[in-house]
Amino acid sequence: MMLKILNSKEKKRIVESWTRDYGVDSRVLEGYVCLGMGGDLWITSEDCLKEDLEGMRLDSLGLQVMRGGKPTVHGIQLLFRSADMKELGEDAARKFIRGESSGCEGIMSYRGVPLDSTENR
Structure with a gap:
């Protein structure tokens, strides 16, 4: 291609x-x-x-x-x-960093900074 x-x-x-x-x-x-x-x-x-x-x-x-x-x-x-971002709290952000499900879909952010995910982990 x-x-x-x-x-x-x-x-x-x-x-x-x-x-x-x-x-x-x-x-x-x-x-x-x-x-x-x-x-x-x-x-x-x-x-x-x-x-x-x-x-x-x-x-x-x-x-x-x-x-x-x-x-x-x-x-x-x-x-x-x-x-439109889903702002993660402290606990959800820690789960995200560990590679666990954050329970969110779409673009997530922590303290206003977009995170690298567009799908549920």
């Missing part, structure tokens, strides 16, 4: 799903160029596309914000600050 620069319709579809599922601001991807491959998504600036990309590693181009159709920790921390 080849890397593709997403058009505005494709970007809009992604943002609409994030808004529906997580309450993310609909303007979250404004100003970014989106590169997609399967269920993976990277964001970068337009300046990056002016460079010779031959032989360049994907991680050098931008920030991966989705992997396998789910937000990455980088994506959550950068783009999902406006998302």
